Amino acid sequence: MSSDAEILLDPIPRQKYWYTRIVAPISTVVFVPTDLSPGSPLWIEGVPKESNIPAGKHFTDIPPPGSILLEHNPKDQLVALFGDIVATRLKTRGVLGAIANGRGRDFVSSDKVCDENFTMWCKGLSTVGTSMEAKPWAVDxxxxxxxxxxNPGDIMVADEGERGIAVIPRDKLKKIVEMLAVQKKADDGLLNDVRNGQSMADAIKNWPEHYSVQPH
Known part of the structure; x- marks a missing residue:
């Protein structure tokens, strides 16, 4: 199926015996190396030259309640972007989750923060705090x-049971919702036909939308 939604590769959800699926608008925070300054020739392309985090504010003060925070780490760093303290602060403010394109820490205690209303994902684990290599620089x-x-405001679907995250551009949301309704009907019908003994070839003929969905 051709789709405007995208997936984030290889995220790791926390480990537990029940699973959360959260759908929420995205707030972003970009980290840069601690020793990087705006005048550096090594400045990262696409990162604003001026920090937009207000003086006296921590980045966890900024994501609005009901959002999910996507943290973006400099490439190849080993530090963790969040642990139990960051998670607790975000959850207390009504943020629904934290997703790190980087590492996390405090695995056991962070797991205790998570429930059906808060989720945490990362690309790997570390025991090293953020400030050893990185600093928050720009939000949203x-x-x-x-x-x-x-983009900030895009919709994230983070499904711990399926171990997957999808990002839906906000301007494509209506189109994706229409496509999903057709896709779900086709998938359910195909599965039912296969359960009843039909061959895959025959079942797919019955439900061609399984592979090709066009919005109304």
Missing amino acids: VPVKIGKVEV
């Missing part, structure tokens, strides 16, 4: 993760 700016371009 576009980020690119792999081939996926993410």
Whole structure:
């Protein structure tokens, strides 16, 4: 199926015996190396030259309640972007989750913060605090993760049971919702036909929308 939604590759949800699916608008925060300054020739392309985090504010003060925070780390760093303290602050403010395109820490205690209303994902684990290599620099700016371009306000679907995250551009949301309704009907019908003994070839003929969905 051709789709305008994108997936973030290889995220790791927390480990537990029940699973959360959260759908929410995205707020972003970009980290830069601690020793990087705006005049540096090594400045990262696409990162604003001036920090937009207000003086006296921590980045956890900014994401609005009901959003999910996507944290973007400099490439190849080993530090963790969040742990139990960051998670607790975000949850207390009504943020629904934290997704790190980087590492996390405090695995056991962070797991206790998570419930059906708060989720945490990362790309790996670390025991090293953020400030050893990185500092928060810009909030609610576009980020690119792999081939996926993410803008503040885009919709994230983070499904712990399926171990997957999808990002839906906000201007494509209506189109994707229409496509999903058709796709779900086709998937359910195809599964039912296969359960009843039909061959895959015959079942797919019955439900061609399984592979090709066009919005109304």
